[in-house]
Amino acid sequence: MPEADAVPEAPEAPEAPGIGRGPGRLLLSLYGVFTVAALSRAIVQISMQFDEAPLAYTLSLVAGIIYAVITVALWRGGEAARRLALVSCTVELIGVLVVGTMTVVDSSAFPDQTVWSDYGIGYLFLPVIVPISGLLWLRRSGPQPQQTA
Amino acid sequence: MLDALTIAVSATALLLAAWCGFAAFRDQSTKDWHFIGMAIVSLLVLVQLVVGVVKLSRGEKPHDGTVIFVAYLLGAACTIPAAGFMSLTERTRWGSAIVAAGGIILAVLEVRLYDIWGGISA
Numbered sequence: 001m002p003e004a005d006a007v008p009e010a011p012e013a014p015e016a017p018g019i020g021r022g023p024g025r026l027l028l029s030l031y032g033v034f035t036v037a038a039l040s041r042a043i044v045q046i047s048m049q050f051d052e053a054p055l056a057y058t059l060s061l062v063a064g065i066i067y068a069v070i071t072v073a074l075w076r077g078g079e080a081a082r083r084l085a086l087v088s089c090t091v092e093l094i095g096v097l098v099v100g101t102m103t104v105v106d107s108s109a110f111p112d113q114t115v116w117s118d119y120g121i122g123y124l125f126l127p128v129i130v131p132i133s134g135l136l137w138l139r140r141s142g143p144q145p146q147q148t149a
Numbered sequence: 150m151l152d153a154l155t156i157a158v159s160a161t162a163l164l165l166a167a168w169c170g171f172a173a174f175r176d177q178s179t180k181d182w183h184f185i186g187m188a189i190v191s192l193l194v195l196v197q198l199v200v201g202v203v204k205l206s207r208g209e210k211p212h213d214g215t216v217i218f219v220a221y222l223l224g225a226a227c228t229i230p231a232a233g234f235m236s237l238t239e240r241t242r243w244g245s246a247i248v249a250a251g252g253i254i255l256a257v258l259e260v261r262l263y264d265i266w267g268g269i270s271a
Contacts, residue, residue, distance in 0.1 A: 025239040029232065029247045033254060040220060048216075124257065 018077040019085065019141050027137060028074040030130055035071050037123075038064030038115050045112070053112035059099065060114045063127075066092050070134065079143065086138045093131040096120060100128070152263075154197050158225075159259040161190045165229070166252025169236075173245035179236045183248065187233045190255070191226070198226050212267035221265060225258045 020028050042060035050057055066088050073085035100119035103110055110117060120127025165186050169179060201222045205211075211218035232251025236244035 021239065022241060022243050025235065026243050026246050026250065029235045030250060032231075033228075036224070040224075044216060044220070124253075 019082050019138060020074045020077050023133075023137050024074055024141065027130065027134055028071060030126065031067050031071040031074060031134075034115070034123075034126070034130070035064060035067040038067055041115070053110065056110045056112045056114045056117075059095075059110075059116065063092070063095065063115050066095070082138055082142060086135065089131045089134040089138065093128075093135065096127045096131065151197070151200050154193070154200060155259050155263050158190065158193045158197055159256045161186075161193060162229070162252045162255040162259065164252075165190050166249045166256070169245045169252065170249035173242045173249060176242045178240045178242065178244050179233075179248055183236075183245070184233060187229050187248065190252070191229045191233075194226050194229065194255070198222050211265050213265040218262070218265050221258055221262050225255060225262065228255045228258065 018024065038060055042057055042064050045053075045057040045060065070085050070088045070092070073081040073088065096116045096119060099110070099114065099116035103117045104119070113122060115123060115127055119125060165183075168186060169183055172179065172183065201218065205215060205218070228251050229248075232248045235247045238244075239247065
């Protein structure tokens with residue numbers, strides 16, 4: 001939790017209840033679900049039919065790992081975790097947009113579905129919505145302008 | 150599988166989602182009544198899990214494979230308890246929002262379960 005890396009000279013901003021609280025807790029839950037979904041999907045596909053679409057299945061695995069990183073970061077909290085989550089959410093959003101565009105433009109780019117195909121249409125578009133909400137939330141829950149080296 | 154059960158789970162899951170979504174909208178955390186609702190939905194999913202396993206043990210084969218079918222059954226069984234647990238750790242409107250999301254996710258899982266079992270042929 002926040003006091004894990006207590007920096008002596010950094011006065012706690014009043015609005016730093018942790019990135020995993022409030023709306024962050026909802027995000028944490030969603031990321032948890034997506035971690036389980038993407039990782040189990042990737043593991044099943046890689047172990048049973050890897051040769052069919054190695055790229056797509058590897059991508060599912062990468063997506064699952066990114067989701068796992070964000071879940072853990074939200075759970076742990078703290079400024080370092082917040083930055084890690086910001087970077088991961090950005091990577092995730094770029095991934096969804098790139099893969100989504102590729103699959104829409106050229107459906108043969110990925111022979112099998114991934115979580116990010118067609119902008120995550122198979123997952124209620126949550127793969128696009130969640131990283132955007134995540135980025136907004138993480139920006140808002142960051143430290144207010146002060147000298148944070 | 151058992152279509153009536155799949156429909157019952159989906160319907161109650163969506164009801165739960167609407168109910169808790171309403172609580173979140175009114176800035177309320179989950180109350181005892183919500184947890185009773187979660188228990189009912191979870192119970193239905195557990196019955197579904199048992200029915201699914203019994204059907205498998207009788208030699209019936211899901212259209213998309215046994216592994217995926219069982220994985221989805223287990224995932225469905227864990228969804229609402231997990232959401233309930235998370236809402237206990239977040240005693241604000243956002244805890245209610247988590248259960249609402251859980252209900253929607255469960256309904257989606259039910260649709261997938263239906264497809265995995267074999268759609269109308271079930």
